[in-house]
Amino acid sequence: MKRGTGRSGSSAAPNGVDVARLAGVSQKTVSRVFNEEPYVSAEVRRRVLEAAEQLGYRRNNAARALASGRTRSIGVITLGTALYGPASLLMGVERVVRDTGYALRVVNTMEGDPAGLAGAVDSLLDQGVDGIVISEPIDEPGGGEAGPLRVDVPVLVIGAPPPPLSSPAVLSAGGGADLMARAATEHLLGLGHVTVHHLAGPQRWFAARDRLEGWRTTLVSRGRNVPPVVEGDWSAASGYAAGRALAQDPEVTAVFAANDDMAIGLVRALTEAGRHVPGDVSVVGFDDIPVAAYVTPPLTTVRQPFDAVAHEGLKRLVHAIENPDADPLPASAPPVDLVVRASTAPPPPAVTGRSGR
Amino acid sequence: MKRGTGRSGSSAAPNGVDVARLAGVSQKTVSRVFNEEPYVSAEVRRRVLEAAEQLGYRRNNAARALASGRTRSIGVITLGTALYGPASLLMGVERVVRDTGYALRVVNTMEGDPAGLAGAVDSLLDQGVDGIVISEPIDEPGGGEAGPLRVDVPVLVIGAPPPPLSSPAVLSAGGGADLMARAATEHLLGLGHVTVHHLAGPQRWFAARDRLEGWRTTLVSRGRNVPPVVEGDWSAASGYAAGRALAQDPEVTAVFAANDDMAIGLVRALTEAGRHVPGDVSVVGFDDIPVAAYVTPPLTTVRQPFDAVAHEGLKRLVHAIENPDADPLPASAPPVDLVVRASTAPPPPAVTGRSGR
DNA sequence: CTGAAAGCGCTAACAA
DNA sequence: TTGTTAGCGCTTTCAG
Numbered sequence: 098m099k100r101g102t103g104r105s106g107s108s109a110a111p112n113g114v115d116v117a118r119l120a121g122v123s124q125k126t127v128s129r130v131f132n133e134e135p136y137v138s139a140e141v142r143r144r145v146l147e148a149a150e151q152l153g154y155r156r157n158n159a160a161r162a163l164a165s166g167r168t169r170s171i172g173v174i175t176l177g178t179a180l181y182g183p184a185s186l187l188m189g190v191e192r193v194v195r196d197t198g199y200a201l202r203v204v205n206t207m208e209g210d211p212a213g214l215a216g217a218v219d220s221l222l223d224q225g226v227d228g229i230v231i232s233e234p235i236d237e238p239g240g241g242e243a244g245p246l247r248v249d250v251p252v253l254v255i256g257a258p259p260p261p262l263s264s265p266a267v268l269s270a271g272g273g274a275d276l277m278a279r280a281a282t283e284h285l286l287g288l289g290h291v292t293v294h295h296l297a298g299p300q301r302w303f304a305a306r307d308r309l310e311g312w313r314t315t316l317v318s319r320g321r322n323v324p325p326v327v328e329g330d331w332s333a334a335s336g337y338a339a340g341r342a343l344a345q346d347p348e349v350t351a352v353f354a355a356n357d358d359m360a361i362g363l364v365r366a367l368t369e370a371g372r373h374v375p376g377d378v379s380v381v382g383f384d385d386i387p388v389a390a391y392v393t394p395p396l397t398t399v400r401q402p403f404d405a406v407a408h409e410g411l412k413r414l415v416h417a418i419e420n421p422d423a424d425p426l427p428a429s430a431p432p433v434d435l436v437v438r439a440s441t442a443p444p445p446p447a448v449t450g451r452s453g454r
Numbered sequence: 455m456k457r458g459t460g461r462s463g464s465s466a467a468p469n470g471v472d473v474a475r476l477a478g479v480s481q482k483t484v485s486r487v488f489n490e491e492p493y494v495s496a497e498v499r500r501r502v503l504e505a506a507e508q509l510g511y512r513r514n515n516a517a518r519a520l521a522s523g524r525t526r527s528i529g530v531i532t533l534g535t536a537l538y539g540p541a542s543l544l545m546g547v548e549r550v551v552r553d554t555g556y557a558l559r560v561v562n563t564m565e566g567d568p569a570g571l572a573g574a575v576d577s578l579l580d581q582g583v584d585g586i587v588i589s590e591p592i593d594e595p596g597g598g599e600a601g602p603l604r605v606d607v608p609v610l611v612i613g614a615p616p617p618p619l620s621s622p623a624v625l626s627a628g629g630g631a632d633l634m635a636r637a638a639t640e641h642l643l644g645l646g647h648v649t650v651h652h653l654a655g656p657q658r659w660f661a662a663r664d665r666l667e668g669w670r671t672t673l674v675s676r677g678r679n680v681p682p683v684v685e686g687d688w689s690a691a692s693g694y695a696a697g698r699a700l701a702q703d704p705e706v707t708a709v710f711a712a713n714d715d716m717a718i719g720l721v722r723a724l725t726e727a728g729r730h731v732p733g734d735v736s737v738v739g740f741d742d743i744p745v746a747a748y749v750t751p752p753l754t755t756v757r758q759p760f761d762a763v764a765h766e767g768l769k770r771l772v773h774a775i776e777n778p779d780a781d782p783l784p785a786s787a788p789p790v791d792l793v794v795r796a797s798t799a800p801p802p803p804a805v806t807g808r809s810g811r
Numbered sequence: 812c813t814g815a816a817a818g819c820g821c822t823a824a825c826a827a
Numbered sequence: 828t829t830g831t832t833a834g835c836g837c838t839t840t841c842a843g
Contacts, residue, residue, distance in 0.1 A: 110606075112836055123814045128838065136812050158582045159525065160836035162516035163819050170559075170581075177545050184541040188534050191562045200581045201560045202527075205548050224527075224557050225515045249467075333748035362748040391690035391719040393750045469820055480830050485822065493828050517820035520835045814843075819836105826831075 111152040119148035131156055162225065170200040171414070172221035173230040174214065177205030180331060181386045182304070182356070182401060186232050186255060186271075189407030197415050202226055206234075213237045214260065218246055226250060228418045230411070234260060236301040251417035253410050257303035266417040266425055270410030273430050274304055277399045278311025280435045281353045281381045284397070288379065289443045290351035292321045296339050296363055297328045298355035308355045308383060324348075329355070333362035340366025343378075350378055350444040357382035357389050357398055364392070364440065375442035385436055395438035402431045468509040476505035488513055519582065527557040528771070529578035530587040531571065534562030537688060538743045539661075539713070539758060543589050543612060543628075546764030554772050559583055563591075570594045571617065575603055583607060585775045587768070591617060593658040608774035610767050614660035623774040623782055627767030630787050631661055634756045635668025637792045638710050638738045641754070645736065646800045647708035649678045653696050653720055654685045655712035665712045665740060681705075686712070690719035697723025700735075707735055707801040714739035714746050714755055721749070721797065732799035742793055752795035759788045 117124040122141055129137050130145040137145075148154075162168045171194050175187050187203070194201045202224055204217045212219075214234055221229055229248065233256040244261075251266035252259070256274070259267045285293045295312045298305030309326060316323045327343065329335030336359030343349050344367050354360035360382030364374050372378050374394055382389060385400035413426040474481040479498055486494050487502040494502075505511075519525045528551050532544050544560070551558045559581055561574045569576070571591055578586055586605065590613040601618075608623035609616070613631070616624045642650045652669045655662030666683060673680045684700065686692030693716030700706050701724050711717035717739030721731050729735050731751055739746060742757035770783040 114836080124837085125814060125839095126812095128836095129813085132838085138812065141813085155580060157520070157836050158580060159516050159519035160819090161838075163514070163520050163821085164836080164838040166819075166838095168516065177548060179538055179541040179545050181536055184536040188536050188562065191534060191560055192564070195561065195577075200577075203548055203558045203560050204552065205545065207549070220552075220557075223512060223515060333745040337748055358745050361745045365748045365750060365752075368750065388690040388715050388718045388745065388749075391694055391722045392745075393722060393725065395722075471820080481821085482823095482830060483828095485820095486829085489822085495828065498829085514820050517835090518822075520837085521820075521822040523822095523835075812843105815841090817838105817840080819838085822835085823833085824831100825833105827829080 110157075111154045112157065113154075115152055116145060116148045116154045119152060120144040167227055168200075168225045169198065170202055170224075170226050171228045171230060171411075171418075172202040172204060172224065172226035173232060174204050174206060174217045174221065174234075175232045176235065177207045180356075180358075182384055182403070183233055185401075185403040186407055189404040190230055190232070190411060192404075193408050193411040197411065199227070199415070215246055218248060218262075222248065222250075228253070228414050230255065230414065231257075231260075233257060233302065233304055235299075235303070251414055253414040255406060255410055265421060268410065268413050268417065268425060268428070270413070270428060271406040271431065272307075272428075273433070274307040275311030275314070276430075277383070277401070277433050277435075278308040278353070279315045280433050281383065281399050282312045282315040284435055284437065285351040285353060285379055285381060285441065286315070286319060286321070288351070288441060290379065291444070292316060292324060293351045293353050294324045294343060294349050295326050296336060296343075296352055296354040296359050297326050298359070299330050300328060305355055312353055329359045329362075331356055331358060333358045333365075335359060336362025337366045339363060341370065343367070344370035344372050351380075351441075352378060353381045353383075355383055357384045357386045357396060360396055360398070360440075361392055364394070364396075375440050377445055379441040379444070381441060385434075389436075390438060394440045397438045397441040398436050400434040400436050402434065406431055467514075468511045469514065470511075472509055473502060473505045473511045476509060477501040524584055525557075525582045526555065527559055527581075527583050528585045528587060528768075528775075529559040529561060529581065529583035530589060531561050531563060531574040531578065531591075532589045533592065534564045537713075537715075539741055539760070540590055542758075542760040543764055546761040547587055547589070547768060549761075550765050550768040554768065556584070556772070572603055575605060575619075579605065579607075585610070585771050587612065587771065588614075588617075590614060590659065590661055592656075592660070608771055610771040612763060612767055622778060625767065625770050625774060625782060625785070627770070627785060628763040628788065629664075629785075630790070631664040632668030632671070633787075634740070634758070634790050634792075635665040635710065636672045637790050638740070638756050639669045639672040641792055641794065642708040642710060642736055642738060642798065643672070643676060643678070645708070645798060647736065648801070649673060649681060650708045650710050651681045651700060651706050652683050653693060653700075653709055653711040653716055654683050655716070656687050657685060662712055669710055686716045686719075688713050688715060690715045690722075692716060693719025694723045696720060698727065700724070701727035701729050708737075708798075709735060710738045710740075712740055714741045714743045714753060717753055717755070717797075718749055721751070721753075732797050734802050736798040736801070738798060742791075746793075747795060751797045754795045754798040755793055757791040757793050759791065763788055 113124045113127045206217045229252045231254045246262035248264040252264045254269045256271040327339045340363040382398035385398045389396040470481045470484045474484045563574045586609045588611045603619035605621040609621045611626045613628040684696045697720040739755035742755045746753040
């Protein structure tokens with residue numbers, strides 16, 4: 098092939114040898130300068146930097162990765178939806194990853210993806226990432242029949258307990274949805290509702306199950322009746338469908354929806370059926386999407402601290418990557434933030450009087 | 455260093471030489487098998503595959519990139535918001551990139567990012583991508599004072615005309631917002647409104663300017679009065695603020711908002727001010743976000759074909775990457791899709807000053 | 812403080 | 828159909 102190591106011809110991108118020659122030093126010294134290693138005289142550093150600048154030199158990352166065995170990149174696996182929650186999380190992750198000096202690679206697992214999580218992990222491992230973030234994994238159709246996933250880099254799972262996998266470090270972040278669901282439910286109970294209905298998310302999602310659990314345990318611990326759960330698919334359309342059914346039942350005076358989109362569809366169905374929100378029925382959402390404060394009526398909801406979760410989790414992941422032998426950093430729980438607006442109120446008088454069974 | 459090329463010791467990841475030895479062939483043959491090159495006998499292929507399987511072999515991407523000069527990855531630069539439009543676009547891009555066999559690297563440029571677009575491009579170039587997608591770039595504070603960006607890979611710009619940059623190929627996709635804005639405006643005019651007000655997006659965004667332009671030219675070409683523009687920041691909150699002002703003006707009977715979030719805030723403000731939508735004022739949004747059909751009243755809006763745009767644009771970008779010398783593929787315009795729901799109606803009979811019905 | 816030499820694991824010609 | 832020989836551009840090790 099003989100392209101001539103360190104040609105001074107101009108066509109291809111310049112390399113360390115070119116810079117070294119121009120600066121009158123060895124290639125190793127160029128490497129030292131760019132890695133900010135100690136023991137380089139100010140004078141030499143200046144010459145190297147100047148030569149690099151002049152040539153438009155830029156370190157070749159593939160070569161760096163090959164020689165060092167590290168790619169300085171982190172892969173994230175998301176569900177590939179533009180839903181507010183997952184999208185916010187991804188943006189948060191990107192920011193932190195970049196701030197930490199890593200590059201970000203993204204792979205989606207669409208629901209129904211044949212390869213699923215294992216395929217996504219594999220593709221990231223092929224690319225050679227130093228760590229993996231799995232954002233809101235969901236249960237898979239043929240779930241884990243292939244045994245635990247073997248991963249040789251640290252993994253951070255956000256919004257769910259870790260799936261079965263063997264890895265040098267498995268961390269998780271973003272728990273606490275059950276506590277948030279509890280706050281929502283208690284808010285409604287505190288308003289005087291006899292019980293609270295729940296419009297759940299798809300139960301394949303851990304996030305959906307977690308919220309349901311928080312709701313259920315709250316009712317149980319208060320000795321309230323636990324009404325049957327209605328399950329939606331996160332969409333406003335499914336919330337609307339659920340709302341049409343719920344509207345028929347006069348016992349329904351309070352509903353906790355597992356996300357804001359469904360809550361909005363629900364409110365619409367109730368309103369169309371002549372059930373006033375919050376006069377007849379109170380509704381609480383989840384996420385605090387940007388329009389939540391501006392729909393009619395403004396939605397009471399639970400705000401999720403996406404950025405904080407991403408930041409907290411990534412910090413621990415990077416620590417695990419860079420200190421393979423150290424103990425993992427401890428996790429910290431995100432705060433609960435119930436935003437009370439106008440979609441919740443005490444139950445209507447007629448119903449208040451009756452005692453819950 | 456002498457780690458022993460092709461050691462049979464088990465610790466590190468196996469390489470091509472290990473596989474070759476086990477299969478009793480040369481390393482090059484292993485390479486041939488994995489690249490699906492022709493001229494490998496079925497028997498040899500089988501042996502190699504078996505050996506690889508047994509060893510858990512996985513090609514080293516860094517080495518491949520170094521040797522071939524291609525990373526098989528595409529970088530995308532987004533604004534780092536969870537706004538429905540940008541997020542949907544990103545998901546669409548991810549899917550197509552993956553389907554095409556490339557890996558995806560993501561870098562955000564937050565508004566106000568000091569490094570800005572140039573910094574993002576630079577970071578991607580450092581990582582060594584084969585192509586770059588710039589999604590919805592916005593004007594930058596100190597815009598382009600550093601001269602045209604020098605990029606040595608093909609670039610696809612979505613939702614805006616290409617910024618000044620020198621690159622082997624500069625493509626653009628996702629135009630046509632002006633046509634969509636025109637459709638929205640004409641729908642309102644067709645309903646009988648004398649003119650249409652516009653609640654614009656931040657004018658630093660090309661997407662916002664494009665929609666404004668489509669609206670303005672429609673009015674002008676119809677000989678209608680062009681009312682002053684109100685500018686929001688895409689948020690429902692800004693739509694609400696604009697709505698409070700607009701509600702004071704009895705001349706306002708129709709408003710075209712540059713996105714659905716602002717439209718929702720706008721509707722809320724109008725309603726609170728006693729101006730009924732669509733009885734007194736008609737409102738059209740833009741994007742068709744998932745909740746648009748379920749807010750009160752269901753929003754008439756323009757649906758954006760994010761997936762189609764991503765698919766169409768990426769196809770051309772990949773073509774440009776893989777056929778550096780061929781002519782670029784021609785662009786095709788996305789379809790215009792106005793979704794008429796219940797937030798638009800003919801203007802009220804008496805346009806001067808009364809409210810309600 | 813600086814440099815020389817030896818790879819990292821793969822692909823690219825060129826033989827055989 | 829298969830193998831040989833060079834690198835790709837950097838980091839690592841070990842000497843000065």
